[in-house]
Amino acid sequence: MTGEGVRWSGQDTTTDDVECITLGADLSLDETAWERIRESHNRLTRYQGEQRLIYGVTTGYGPLANTIVGSDHSEALQRNLVAHLSAGVGDPLSREQTRATMAARVSALSRGASGIAPAALNQLLTCLNANALPVVPAMGTVGASGDLTPLAHIAGALMGKGWIRHGDGDPEPAAAVLERLGLAPLEPGGKDAIALVNGTSAMTGIAALNDRLADRALRWSTLITVAHAQALRGRREAWHSAFGNLRPHPGQQKLHRWLGILDEAPPDAMTDEGQVATDALQQLSAPIQDPYSLRCAPQLLGAVADQVDWHTQIVTTELNSVTDNPILPETLDQALHGGNFYGQHVALASDALANAVITLAVHAERRIARLANPRLNQDLPAFLTGSETGLHSGFMGAQVTASALLAEMRTQATPASIQSIPTNGDNQDVVTMGTIGARRTHHLLALLYRILAIDALMAVQALELRAEPHLRSEATAQMMAWVRARSPSLTSDRALSEDIEKTAEAMRSPWMVPADLELSHQAD
Numbered sequence: 196m197t198g199e200g201v202r203w204s205g206q207d208t209t210t211d212d213v214e215c216i217t218l219g220a221d222l223s224l225d226e227t228a229w230e231r232i233r234e235s236h237n238r239l240t241r242y243q244g245e246q247r248l249i250y251g252v253t254t255g256y257g258p259l260a261n262t263i264v265g266s267d268h269s270e271a272l273q274r275n276l277v278a279h280l281s282a283g284v285g286d287p288l289s290r291e292q293t294r295a296t297m298a299a300r301v302s303a304l305s306r307g308a309s310g311i312a313p314a315a316l317n318q319l320l321t322c323l324n325a326n327a328l329p330v331v332p333a334m335g336t337v338g339a340s341g342d343l344t345p346l347a348h349i350a351g352a353l354m355g356k357g358w359i360r361h362g363d364g365d366p367e368p369a370a371a372v373l374e375r376l377g378l379a380p381l382e383p384g385g386k387d388a389i390a391l392v393n394g395t396s397a398m399t400g401i402a403a404l405n406d407r408l409a410d411r412a413l414r415w416s417t418l419i420t421v422a423h424a425q426a427l428r429g430r431r432e433a434w435h436s437a438f439g440n441l442r443p444h445p446g447q448q449k450l451h452r453w454l455g456i457l458d459e460a461p462p463d464a465m466t467d468e469g470q471v472a473t474d475a476l477q478q479l480s481a482p483i484q485d486p487y488s489l490r491c492a493p494q495l496l497g498a499v500a501d502q503v504d505w506h507t508q509i510v511t512t513e514l515n516s517v518t519d520n521p522i523l524p525e526t527l528d529q530a531l532h533g534g535n536f537y538g539q540h541v542a543l544a545s546d547a548l549a550n551a552v553i554t555l556a557v558h559a560e561r562r563i564a565r566l567a568n569p570r571l572n573q574d575l576p577a578f579l580t581g582s583e584t585g586l587h588s589g590f591m592g593a594q595v596t597a598s599a600l601l602a603e604m605r606t607q608a609t610p611a612s613i614q615s616i617p618t619n620g621d622n623q624d625v626v627t628m629g630t631i632g633a634r635r636t637h638h639l640l641a642l643l644y645r646i647l648a649i650d651a652l653m654a655v656q657a658l659e660l661r662a663e664p665h666l667r668s669e670a671t672a673q674m675m676a677w678v679r680a681r682s683p684s685l686t687s688d689r690a691l692s693e694d695i696e697k698t699a700e701a702m703r704s705p706w707m708v709p710a711d712l713e714l715s716h717q718a719d
Contacts, residue, residue, distance in 0.1 A: 204228055205305035208514040210507060213403035214705065216298045217291045221324045224305050231307025231525070232316060238523050239310030239386055242530060243269075249530045250521050251276070251389040252310075257340075258620035273388035277354060280347035280392060283332030288345065288397075290360065292637070293331050295400030296342075297323045297349060299514060303394050308517045308524055311390035318353045318381045319391070325376055330358040330366050331397075337618060338629035341518060341536035342397035345630070350391040355380030394518035395538040398629040401637055402510045402541050402548075408640045408703060409503050409548055412647060413496065415702055416555050417450065418674055419650050420492045421457045423562050425666045426657035427573045430483070431458060433490040439497075446504065447497030454493060459668040486571075488561045495558055502551035509544040542612035542629030549636040553604050556643045559650045560601045566653045567594045579656045581686035590653050593691050597649045600642050607635055648699035651678055656685055 200221040201212050205228035216222050224232075242249060243266065252269070255262035256276060264272050288296065297319060303309070304316050322328070329352030335344035351357045355370035373380055383391070424431060434455065439448035484490055521530040567590060569577040580589035611632035617624040655678045658667060667675070681701060682694040 203302060203305060205231060205302070205307065206515060208302040208511070210403040210406040210510055210514070213295050213298050213400060213514065214407040216323070217294045217404060218705075219326070222298060222301060222320060224301070224320070228305040228307070229313065232305065232311065232313050234525065235307040235310050235523050236312050236385070238525075238528075239530075242523075243385065247530065249386075250532050251393070252386050252530075256389075258622040270382065270384050273383040273385075274354070276388045277347050277350045277356070277383070277392065280343045281351050281357065283335035283344045283348055285332050285334040288331045288333050288401075290328055291404060292333075292397075292401050292634075293328045293349075294323065294326075295404050296331070296345065296397045297328075297400070299396035299400035299403065300346065300349070300391065300394060302514050303396060303516060303518050304390060306515070306517050308522045309390040309519050310386040310523045310530075312385060312387050315353075315381055315383060315387040315391065318378065319349070321376070321378060322353060322359075325361070327359050327361045327372050327376060329353075329369065330360060333634060336397060336630045337616070337623065337626040338395070338398055338538040338542060338631070339536075339623045339626035340520075340619070341392070341394040341538065342630055343392050345397040346392040346394065350381075350383070350388055353381040353391070354383065390519050393520055393536050395513060395536060395541055395629065396518070398538050398541045398545070398633045399510060399513045399518075401630070401633040402506070402545055403514060405545070405548060405633060405636045405640060406503070406507050406510050407705070408637075408644075409506065409552060411703070411705065412552070412555055412640065412643055413499055413503055414453075415647050415651070416499075416559065417453050417492075417496055418457055418670060419559070419562070419647065419654050420489070420496070421454060421668065422651075422654035422658060422671045422674060423566070424458065424485075424489055424492075425668070425671055426575070426654060426661050427485075427489070427565070428666070429485045429489045433485065434458070434493055438493065442494075444497055444501060446500030446502075447493050449500050450493040450497040457668060457670040459670070486565070488558060488565060492558075495554065499551045499554055502547055506544045506548045506551075509540050513541055538627040538629030539612070542627040542632050545629060545632035545636050546610040546612045549608070549610075549632070549639055552636060552639045552643050553601075553608060556601050556604050556639075556646050559643075559646045560597050563590075563594055563597050563646075563650050563653055566657050567591070572657070575657055575660055579653055579660060579685070581656075581660075581684060583687075587688045589685060589688070590649070590656070590691075593649045593652070593695065596695070597646050600646050604639050604642050607639060611635060644699040644703050645695055647702060648695045651698060651702070652682055652685075652691070652694060655679065659684060 202223045204225050254260045329349045331345045331348045336342045352359050352369040357369050358366040359369045359372040360366050361372045436451045439451040518535050521532045565571045567578045576584050578589035578591040580587045611628040614628045615626050655675045
């Protein structure tokens with residue numbers, strides 16, 4: 196994937212594109228995008244020559260917009276904007292999050308309604324492709340006038356201020372890295388600085404990464420659920436597509452298809468009607484229905500699927516939007532002042548996705564608990580010990596870790612989008628906290644993948660202990676081989692920390708999923 200570049204026209208950005216760029220692919224814009232950018236900059240230059248009143252170009256910022264700034268102070272106005280906004284604190288965004296933020300900003304500016312100089316945008320694009328990534332403190336944005344603070348740290352690095360991490364190296368002074376790349380520090384003029392810093396690109400870039408990670412986690416959850424059903428001899432009647440036909444939520448219908456494909460069970464084989472006993476008090480050997488973690492899988496995972504799809508829709512629209520202020524529409528001969536920088540859409544979508552991510556974790560933790568408990572796991576050994584139960588404790592410690600991870604996720608369940616705190620002299624009197632929401636969801640996904648790793652390790656161990664290959668589908672057989680390539684069978688107690696982390700990291704990667712997991716794409 197990283198060997199292939201991504202080329203945008205400025206109107207067709209996807210979350211898959213952003214993930215690809217995050218993983219190292221180069222980004223380029225086609226000539227139609229560059230033409231729109233040039234025309235937009237030319238309109239701004241003409242408006243400046245006509246001495247039009249344009250926020251952030253001929254006025255001060257925020258509540259100081261009542262100050263008219265003459266053309267002789269234009270460059271200083273742009274420099275000062277970046278300087279005063281470079282007030283972020285805390286640990287920096289990861290390399291992946293920074294690349295995603297830069298890519299999202301390129302996408303917004305490439306639509307040609309921001310007035311940025313082509314050279315300024317090219318500086319951003321060149322640094323991205325050179326993997327010269329500004330050090331961006333993660334905290335300090337309220338997501339209202341866009342992501343002013345993190346984007347200011349990026350703009351400052353393009354100007355030779357602050358710090359840049361080049362490749363896998365440690366942070367260096369930005370000016371030194373630019374010089375090594377043969378780039379002169381950017382000298383913003385016109386609307387360059389405000390176009391670079393005013394927009395939702397940090398929350399949107401991070402949300403794009405979350406989008407792909409959540410979609411992948413849903414697919415893994417589906418496959419692992421199938422493995423549980425096979426290991427626990429579950430009744431697949433509840434997965435019959437007739438349920439989705441009578442309750443036609445798109446996500447639920449999708450999950451009926453996915454489960455059928457991965458389980459390789461034709462619809463007519465998913466029924467087990469049985470007969471009424473002649474003795475009304477006769478006891479059956481087992482209930483005719485499974486617990487909800489199996490029986491309600493299409494409904495639970497289907498609801499998550501609908502949330503992921505909605506998140507994808509919101510973030511894709513935002514990636515293909517102009518999100519700064521003012522805007523310079525090509526259809527109007529004026530600069531319009533408004534609020535496209537306001538990140539409410541992404542804030543609400545991130546919070547909704549966070550709830551869906553925690554729901555996946557709840558489901559996985561219950562699956563883990565059922566496999567660990569000898570009263571519930573259909574005669575498998577307690578905690579799936581490979582031998583000498585009692586002397587060895589199997590996955591006992593790993594189950595405790597899964598419980599702790601879920602608890603940690605639940606402590607972070609408070610939505611960010613309702614935490615509005617007026618700021619900026621009450622100019623920003625309602626704010627979105629969208630970037631806090633996106634960052635929180637990103638952290639929740641990291642915890643979820645560790646729970647899914649424990650779940651996958653245990654599901655594979657259970658299938659091996661069951662020793663009934665006829666119960667396995669091709670998809671679960673491939674999952675077993677995939678897991679065993681990273682973690683050997685647990686025949687005696689050993690430390691599982693590295694196995695869990697290694698498996699979780701591999702599960703996050705789009706390049707390392709079992710081939711049959713992608714069968715679910717056929718049913719999308």
